[in-house]
Amino acid sequence: MKFSEEQEMLRDMVRRVAEEQVRPLVAGMEETKRFxxxxxxxxxxxxxLQMWVPDEYGGPGGDLTSVCIAKEEIGKVSLAASTLCANNSIGLILPLLHFGSEAQKQRYLPEAAKGRTISAVAITEPEAGSDVSAIRTTARRDGNxxxxxxxxxxxxxxxxANYMLLFARTAEGRGHDGISVFLVDTKTPGLKIGRKEVKMGRHGSPTYQVFFEDMRIDADCLLGEEGNGFKACMKILDLNRPSVAASSLGLAQAAMDESVNYAKDRRQFGKRIGDFQxxxxxxxxxxxxxxxxxxxxxxSTQEIDAGDSSRLTLLSSIVKCFVTDIAMEVALESVQVHGSYGYSTEYPVERFMRDAKLNQILEGTNEIHRVIIARQLLGK
Known part of the structure; x- marks a missing residue:
């Protein structure tokens, strides 16, 4: 890979920020699970935070490769913190850029460009995980x-979050038909936050149940055409999934670095364990x-940034599936290299193992991505 001078400068800057600003927070995030x-x-x-906001709206004008560079560097220190980097891309910026009206872009993107806006994506339901078409949340039209x-x-x-990208069914229909997407202010009456989930890993990146009880939103919260939300969802996820892989790549690199250092220092049978085959x-x-x-x-990101979308879905699934699987394998082996210390919180590799697992599940399980890849190859 060959990065531009600007991208190399970005990598160096993010690496320093991760070491100086993120690393001191990791222990507290693990202990208290606080955001x-x-x-x-x-x-x-x-x-x-706002890397993908275009220049014309006051943002940095970043691309997918730059987002991945930043998320990889932060992922070396904390997978949870890396999810905050470019957080509002999938929940706000990308949906607006691809499906929003110019009025909606003018309304939200300059605000996002200020770097204080957090977004959430509300797709998953208790009975709708990998099967997005099973969404039951409804949005009934009532006047305006x-x-x-x-x-x-x-x-x-x-x-x-300040805003939530909400997927809801606006019409009866089978499968994906009738699902629409809305951009909702989280202060809207009727939106209620439920329990905070207790997770195995990725502490500091909190996850919640959300309830909507007769929540009334303006019709101009609708992004794109009514009933085409699923198509919007797939496009946005395709563009974001490589960034999930980038966070996992950073984690894998950190796990290997820890293993190499440990193998140099740990001695058994009179020699470094790194001397054993x-x-x-x-x-x-x-x-x-x-x-x-x-x-x-x-x-893959450079091909996508070049503007050729013919292989977007294929590359997105290949990258997400392969890299997150590799991160899990490397994290597991890192624990093994550390022996009993790998199972201790004294070393970070046990955290790497717990954190790595989630990225094989979110934004489409890796089993689903194998199905997507096969269908792309078979022309289905």
Whole structure:
């Protein structure tokens, strides 16, 4: 991969910020599971929260490759913190850029460009995970308004978000027909935050249940055409999924770095454990897989940034599935290299193992992505 001078400068800047501003917060995030509110201001002032806002609306005008560079560097320190980087891309900026009217763009994008806006995406429901078409939340048209009723689950940042990208059924229909997408102010009466989920990992990136009880929203909250929300969802996810892979890539790199350092320091049977072939093979496999994952990620993002969308869905699923699987494999082997210390919170590799797992599940399980890849190949 060859990055521009500007992208290399971005990498160096984010790397310093991750070490100086993020790393000191990680222990507290793990212990208290609190949302690191101070990072909103830090990331916002540096343009990291709002990376995808175009220049003409006052933003940094970043692209997918730049977003992935930033998320990889932060992911080396904290997967949870990396999810905050470019947070409002999937829940606000990308939907507006691809499906919003010019009036909607003028209304929301300059605000997002200020670097203080957090967004959440409300797709998943108790009975609608991988099967988005099973959404039951309804938005009934009533004059110049829609009245929303239903429930969402596993909504990241719901309690912290300023805006929520809401997917709801506006018409009876089979499958994906009749699903629409709305941009909702989270202060709207009728939107209620439920319990905070207790998770195995990615602490500091809180997730909630959300309830809608006769929530009335203006008709101009609708993005795009009524009934075409599922298509909007797929386009947005395709563009965002490589950034999920980038966070996992950063985690994998950190896990390997910890393993190499430990293998140099830990001694057994009178020598460094790194001198034993069994450990060397593990480190070599980590290095090969990470190098392959990094090359796949950035050659794919550069192709997408070049404007050729013919392979967007295919590349998005390949990258998300492959890189997050690699991160899980590397994290597991890192724990093994550390032995009993790998199972101790004294070293970060146990956190890497817990955090890595979620990225194999969110934004489409990796089993679903294998189905998508196969269908793309078979022309279905």
């Amino acid at each position: 690191p509110e101070e990072l909103v201001e830090v990331f916002g002032d540096l343009g990291l 308004s829609y009245v929303v009723n239903g429930q969402k689950s596993w909504i990241t940042w719901a309690a912290q 069994a450990i060397q093979f593990k480190l070599a496999d980590m290095a090969m897989k990470i190098e392959a994952a990094r090359t796949l990620l950035y050659t």
